[in-house]
Amino acid sequence: MTDQQPALRLEGIVKTFPGVRALDNVSFAVMPGEVHALMGENGAGKSTSMKVLGGIYQPDEGTIYVGEKPTVMHSPLDAKAKGIVFIHQELSLAEELSVAENIYLGELPKKRFGLVDWDTLYARTDKILEKLKVSFNAKTRVGDLSIANQQMVEIARALTVDAKAVFFDEPTASLTDAEKVVLFEVIADLQKQGVGIVYISHRMEEIFKITDRISVLRDGQYRGTLNTRETNEEEVTQLMIGRKLDLSRSALTHEVGDVALEVRGLSCGDLYRDVDFEVRRGEVLGFYGLVGAGRTEIAETLFGLRDPSAGKILMDGQEVRIHSPADAIARGISLVPEDRKGQGLVLGMNCRDNMTLPQVDDLKAGPFVAEGAEVSIFDQYRDKLDIRTPGWKQTVGNLSGGNQQKIVIGKWLSMHPSVLIVDEPTRGIDVGSKSEIHNLLRELASQGYAVIVISSEMPEVLHVADRIVAMFNGRVMRTFTSEEVTEDNLIQAISGLSGDGQAA
Structure with missing residues (x-):
């Protein structure tokens, strides 16, 4: 992994809002084929980093590299075209449209005269859904799906492009245990294809199960990167919050009433x-x-x-x-x-x-x-x-x-x-x-x-x-x-x- 060029790298990223320095000289890299956890407390800078990478915000200082090439992300569509894909925790789906239309929104296959090629659209979508082992099909209205299945539609979007790096933001928050297994299989498949995975989650058991390295942000600053196999929950937590956390259960010290x-x-x-x-x-x-x-x-x-x-x-x-x-x-x-x-x-x-x-x-x-x-x-x-x-x-x-x-x-x-x-x-x-x-x-x-x-x-x-x-x-x-x-x-x-x- 060390001889490769990173799939994606941030170097010295600074982003300031009125009265707040949200990102302060943030640098980290994800390698092709690795699962890289990005961790930090709420407000640590994870979401701002994603928005800078996704072209929603422009950095005040610093450089984004895709492979060896310095890159400017002008918009989310521009980021996706450059192979940077985001699976957001907060669903961003159009409920009245079909699964297929949501997955290929803005990129619907066309026939002559600009008409949508529905047969191609549904065939492509069903092929992706087959990988995800879901029970619905391309024509299903998204609003009729459960929250967990809507999350699977979000994940399906990542499989439509030749991705260099895919960001998963709390992807299992609404998934059942069976759906989590499928998600981890999808991530493993992307790894085999050489895609870099950035995995954002507060669930320590998932972080230690599927990631290779862990980068930590605190108060908008990069605090370090750890090899997952060489660290533990206590060390990661201390890096995240700047102090040791008492994870032991406090004994009942008061009297129980009626x-x-x-x-x-x-x-x-x-x-x-x-x-x-x-x-x-x-x-x-x-x-x-x-x-x-x-x-x-x-x-x-x-x-x-x-x-x-x-x-x-x-x-x-x-x-x-x-x-x-x-x-x-x-x-x-x-x-x-x-x-x-x-x-x-x-x-x-x-x-x-x-x-x-x-x-x-x-x-x-x-x-x-x-x-x-x-x-x-x-x-x-x-x-x-x-x-x-x-x-x-x-x-x-x-x-x-x-x-x-x-x-x-x-x-x-x-x-x-x-x-x-x-x-x-x-x-x-x-x-x-x-x-x-x-x-x-x-x-x-x-x-x-x-x-x-x-x-x-x-x-x-x-x-x-x-x-x-x-x-x-x-x-x-x-x-x-x-x-x-x-x-x-x-x-x-x-x-x-x-x-x-x-x-x-």
């Missing part, structure tokens, strides 16, 4: 059935299972987004009926959703308005909202949750993922719930912010909240939960205490196996 919420025989059609559990004030109850196990659907039922087909929900020992989010809020149940950007926030709105949105009617002074009361609530929870923002007027879409999540949590805490449900609390959040969110959830439990955490990450649920409900195919397989749970027995339970390894 049962706040209990579920008996809860069912919802084929989504889940005969679910029993309870969560007490002062504890974190974790839910863990494979995609489709029914975890999110249970949370949606508790929050009034789904009606159960059977069973009971009890608050403080009394049966309650919850038919809408308004019912849930009135009963003291709040939900931080899995998709914070799509369901938890209004990205174009400021921080204060996002935080006080559910209680606007309660903050009115006559026909107008009392601005002082709103600002007071924002200031209180900004301090309580350590939300890093210049002030309440900041647009929430400009915040890091960790601070956005804190805004959503603050929004519901300001409603003073008894039960706080948090679905995938750290999805798309860097390792430093993850630690802050974990500590926050533990602290909320110590203050007497009953906290339910739903997570697809085993280290997270092991780290933060006092008890863990393991689910498989819509059923509760087993509930573990933190003292008795191990990785092995947890994996067995979420795979549908009993404690002795037999199918349940």
Whole structure:
């Protein structure tokens, strides 16, 4: 690899915005046929680097090389024409168009007189989709696909060009385990073709599974490159955040109170059935299972987004009926959703308005909202949750993922719930912010909240939960205490196996 020219190289890149030096002399290179991780906390400069390489921003200083040639990227289409392809975390698809039209948007094959050659378009697309082992075809309307399948359409775009380097930005955030396997096979195939892969992810297990080298950015500066096989998670984390991170689980140091919420025989059609559990004030109850196990659907039922087909929900020992989010809020149940950007926030709105949105009617002074009361609530929870923002007027879409999540949590805490449900609390959040969110959830439990955490990450649920409900195919397989749970027995339970390894 050392005798080759890099497929892509940045040399001394500087990019400044008013008051912010987003990139400060950043240099790194990806070699042909290697998977190169680009890591850093939210705000470290990863996204700005991608936008410079993609021609969205022009650098103030420095040079981009494709192979040996100094290159200027004038636009995303220009970057793609030069062999630099991006698979973005945030989907950029036209939902009303077909899969084929999305994949070849701007490059549709033409016949005479400028007419689209539909037969060629569909044939090319189906050939690419066959490599990805997906269940849909070229003519499928993108809006009819799941989020995970839409992500596969984004990935398919990378296979349409003679790529020199492909950037994957959090590509597995919405994929199932089976789809991840296909993605890694696609990446391995691109490697064999000599394509350089830049892999951006906060998921350490993926980084150590598929990458060759790891480059780290911090505060807009290049901090170094490590050989993946010669380093470990602790060293990478310290390079990313500039300090050692305590990844050990803190022991329960406060007293657990009464049962706040209990579920008996809860069912919802084929989504889940005969679910029993309870969560007490002062504890974190974790839910863990494979995609489709029914975890999110249970949370949606508790929050009034789904009606159960059977069973009971009890608050403080009394049966309650919850038919809408308004019912849930009135009963003291709040939900931080899995998709914070799509369901938890209004990205174009400021921080204060996002935080006080559910209680606007309660903050009115006559026909107008009392601005002082709103600002007071924002200031209180900004301090309580350590939300890093210049002030309440900041647009929430400009915040890091960790601070956005804190805004959503603050929004519901300001409603003073008894039960706080948090679905995938750290999805798309860097390792430093993850630690802050974990500590926050533990602290909320110590203050007497009953906290339910739903997570697809085993280290997270092991780290933060006092008890863990393991689910498989819509059923509760087993509930573990933190003292008795191990990785092995947890994996067995979420795979549908009993404690002795037999199918349940």
